[in-house]
Amino acid sequence: MAEKKWMPRWFYQLASPRWCYQFTGKLLPWFAVAAAVLLIGGTVWALAFAPADYQQGNSFRIIYLHVPAAILAQSAYMLMAVAGAIGLIWKMKVADMVLKSAAPIGASMAVLALATGAIWGKPTWGSWWVWDARLTSMLILFFLYLGVMALNSAIENESTAAQASAVLALVGLVNIPIIKYSVEWWNTLHQPATFKLTEKPAMPVEMWLPLLVMVIGFYCFFAVSLMQRLRNEIIWRERRTGWVRELLNKQ
Amino acid sequence: MKMYTNSRQNSSPGVTKLFMATCRREFLLSFRRKSDLVNPLIFFLMVATLFPLGVSPEPGFLAQLAPGVVWVAALLATLLSMDVLFRSDYEDGSLEQLLLSPQPLFIVVLAKVIAHWMMTGLALTLMAPLLGVMLFLPAEGMPGLMLSLLLGTPTLSLVGAIGAALTVGLKKGGVLISLLVLPLYIPVLIFGSSAVQAAVTGLPLGGYLALLGALLALALALAPLAISAALRISISS
Numbered sequence A: 001m002a003e004k005k006w007m008p009r010w011f012y013q014l015a016s017p018r019w020c021y022q023f024t025g026k027l028l029p030w031f032a033v034a035a036a037v038l039l040i041g042g043t044v045w046a047l048a049f050a051p052a053d054y055q056q057g058n059s060f061r062i063i064y065l066h067v068p069a070a071i072l073a074q075s076a077y078m079l080m081a082v083a084g085a086i087g088l089i090w091k092m093k094v095a096d097m098v099l100k101s102a103a104p105i106g107a108s109m110a111v112l113a114l115a116t117g118a119i120w121g122k123p124t125w126g127s128w129w130v131w132d133a134r135l136t137s138m139l140i141l142f143f144l145y146l147g148v149m150a151l152n153s154a155i156e157n158e159s160t161a162a163q164a165s166a167v168l169a170l171v172g173l174v175n176i177p178i179i180k181y182s183v184e185w186w187n188t189l190h191q192p193a194t195f196k197l198t199e200k201p202a203m204p205v206e207m208w209l210p211l212l213v214m215v216i217g218f219y220c221f222f223a224v225s226l227m228q229r230l231r232n233e234i235i236w237r238e239r240r241t242g243w244v245r246e247l248l249n250k251q
Numbered sequence B: 001m002k003m004y005t006n007s008r009q010n011s012s013p014g015v016t017k018l019f020m021a022t023c024r025r026e027f028l029l030s031f032r033r034k035s036d037l038v039n040p041l042i043f044f045l046m047v048a049t050l051f052p053l054g055v056s057p058e059p060g061f062l063a064q065l066a067p068g069v070v071w072v073a074a075l076l077a078t079l080l081s082m083d084v085l086f087r088s089d090y091e092d093g094s095l096e097q098l099l100l101s102p103q104p105l106f107i108v109v110l111a112k113v114i115a116h117w118m119m120t121g122l123a124l125t126l127m128a129p130l131l132g133v134m135l136f137l138p139a140e141g142m143p144g145l146m147l148s149l150l151l152g153t154p155t156l157s158l159v160g161a162i163g164a165a166l167t168v169g170l171k172k173g174g175v176l177i178s179l180l181v182l183p184l185y186i187p188v189l190i191f192g193s194s195a196v197q198a199a200v201t202g203l204p205l206g207g208y209l210a211l212l213g214a215l216l217a218l219a220l221a222l223a224p225l226a227i228s229a230a231l232r233i234s235i236s237s
Helices: A009-013 A017-049 A058-090 A093-125 A133-154 A158-172 A175-185 A205-237 A242-250 B002-011 B015-032 B034-054 B059-082 B084-092 B094-100 B105-119 B121-134 B141-167 B174-201 B206-236
Strands: none
Touching: A009 A017, A017 A058, A017 A093, A017 A205, A058 A093, A058 A133, A058 A158, A058 A175, A058 A205, A093 A133, A093 A158, A093 A205, A133 A158, A133 A175, A133 B141, A133 B174, A158 B141, A158 B174, A158 B206, A205 A242, B015 B034, B015 B105, B034 B059, B034 B121, B059 B084, B059 B121, B059 B141, B059 B174, B084 B094, B084 B105, B084 B141, B084 B206, B094 B105, B094 B206, B105 B121, B105 B141, B105 B206, B121 B141, B141 B174, B141 B206, B174 B206
16 A cells, blocks of 8 residues: 655655755755845835834834744744654654754844833833733743753753753743733733734734734744754764765865 | 563552652651751741841831742742752662663652652741741731642642753753743742732732642643653663
8 A cells, every 4th residue: 555645755854964954055045035135125114114103103113123023032932842842752853953053043032022122111111121921921931042052051962952952942831822822811011912813903004014024034034044053053963974074075 | 471561560569559659768768868858948048037138127128028038938949959859869870770660750750759849848838937927927928828838839849850850960950950940930939929919918819829729730740741751861861
């Protein structure tokens, strides 16, 4: 009986570091171009052409940086946890490397979200920081990233380090729904989510369309930096194999 | 082969027996090293002493601070005691024997954590009214403090054991374990100290206790799985 191909071939080929290196090499320029176009176009659109808010004036424009960074910080954590689960269950080396590469990017996105939030909070709420549910849970997310990174660098054996950080990432996953729903469960200063899958955003189209462009641009940027980190990691871990030596000799 | 597995299954102790045996072993070991038992309690007392000296000895101010201070001190004391949970077993090799044994690791780990909680968390809970008095916590707050600690400290022990299991093979586990575990402690701290605050102001505290209980139920069901996985990873290197 012929085996059913329920998963495309390229997907399980990604499990091989060499294939993954070549595959991401092909994807990288496309994502880089998309990220550059979307981020530059989105920034110009957001800063120069989108209408100003009737209450907050121009200060609201930081939303175009704040919301994508916050979304990315959570998505990167999800990706990290899923990669960790894949690495734990199927012992895939590439998944371990994805986990290790995603952590610093996610941490910097969390910092960016917290920093832009603080800058935005000063004119609108009158203070840089409030101990509000969403801000606190975002801070916890940042700490979780730091924990994963610290654990990863403390253990010398690479596969043990990856598995241990995968367990930690999965345990920390409890925090993601708390962040997501904190603005709905608790009555807080922070406004509810801008985008929802089920309903139309509360802002006018001219305002949320550039935001959507920025979010997609951030995702592309995330993909680019993740792939670059992943490729470095692959080269480093496979440095003793034949194909890496050949590759390096060619350059 | 079949005979062999059957006979082994028949001779293996039941789950309750295994649980009790592990608990008994933990108790025996700790009572032979009494300093490990007392140290977290002394630390708990000392941290609470620092606040009147460092912030202000004024009773009204301290009473406001008390729920949070007692909770933070209990949290740090639990955290400090976590590091020794698996370390001596790891060093003398009995942890490997536990992992190799055919008995379910879930039960062994759960028994170890619960025994550990009885000697730290429960002791901290019993000692908490003393700290409450030292910090001028109103008498109405005492039941809330005890109840919230009683429900919260087992969660702290269970979550802390995950960190302990992840760092057991490392030489310098001490700082790392707090880095890993503290972010996960924050929800327990929030609900725990809110419960005490509610009790002080006379508001109903059932909701907070229910949330603490829910966290405990979640940790009881899932943490032993994570601890076992983490132990297997730490031992394999």
